[in-house]
Amino acid sequence: MPIRLNPFEHTPTPTFADRLREADRTLFGMWSCGGSPLVAEICAGSGLDIVLIDGEHSPVGLESILSQLQAVAAYPVVPVVRAPYGDTVILKQLLDLGAQNVLVPMVDSVEQAEAMVRAVRYPPQGVRGVGSALARSSRWSRIPDYLARASELVSLSVQIETADGLDAAAGIAAVDGVDALLVGPADLAASMGLLGQQNHPDVVAAVERVIVAGVDAGTPVGVNAFDPATAERYAAAGAAYVLVGADVTLLARASEALAERFIGASPEAPAAASY
Structure with a gap:
């Protein structure tokens, strides 16, 4: 006799906010940027905490x-x-598809x-459109x-990526319903007049300022930091999570290393930009 599952016994998985609240260490994760479910699944099985x-x-x-x-759900x-x-509208669509x-x-x-x-909330607390029966x-x-x-x-995180966001970070961290912050040092550096200088002392100090604001408000703060030493510094400074890589950059650097080792070649710049 086949087993018949009760469809109403589905238990939702813990949210990102739940994971951060329960963590006894800094969480580490990576970006899935290539759009491939297969690559996303490989990343999900890596042992990292976040994709x-x-x-x-x-x-x-x-x-x-x-x-x-769907690929990472297992x-x-x-x-x-x-x-x-x-x-x-975009947030409604992302939520409805199961994000x-x-x-x-x-x-x-x-x-x-x-x-x-x-x-991200239904009325009367919010404005999310109601289409859950279809979703x-x-x-x-x-x-x-x-x-x-x-x-x-549902959990909501927001990014601090500009000088204006930096100035408002304490207030943003205190907003009820904001479960976590993420600092984007690349855009933050650009906003500070330091384009491409994510590790500039002023940018690092700004990131750590947001971490302190989050700690004071009781809101976890994460950071994007692909440089291992910088990632470790932010973790030591109190970052609740750190994003330490991306599928596309890992593939780019690893393939370049293979070419360098076996051919002695460095990647050639394209003759023209691809856009």
Whole structure:
């Protein structure tokens, strides 16, 4: 006799906020930027804590994000999805396709952060459109009381990436419904007039300033840091999580190392930019 599963016994996985709250150490993760579900699955099985699926600087759309979420679902890693920007409709779509943990880039003010909180919550607390019966987020109404419980089943992180965001970091960290911050040193450096200088002392000091603001507010702060020494410094400074690599950069550097070792060749610059 075949086993018949009760569809109403589905238990949602812990959110990113839950993982951060329960962690007894800094969490480490990487970006999935290539758009491949297979590569995302390889990253998910690496032993890292977080796979961050990038919808901002990567050639991915909703279908690709869905496929990557499905690919990593079998692993204990926590998936986070970065929206291309803080748009209510895009966040609704990401949530409905089953992104429990969303990250919004370029949040510069308390008002923006509050608007993002409203975007991920149903009325009356927010403005998220109600389509859960049609959506993977509720497993097509297989999660009991999904509408009533949705706020506890979703986590929202926002990025501090500009001088304005830096100045507002303490207030943003204190916004109810913002579960975590992520500092983007590359854009932050550019905003500070230090384009390409993520490890400049002023940028590092700014990142650590956000970490302190988060600690004071009780809100976890993460940092993007591909340089191992810098990543370790931020972890020691109190970063709750650090993103230490990306699929595309790992492939680029590793393939270059192979060419250098076996051919003695360095990568040639393209004759013209590819855009």
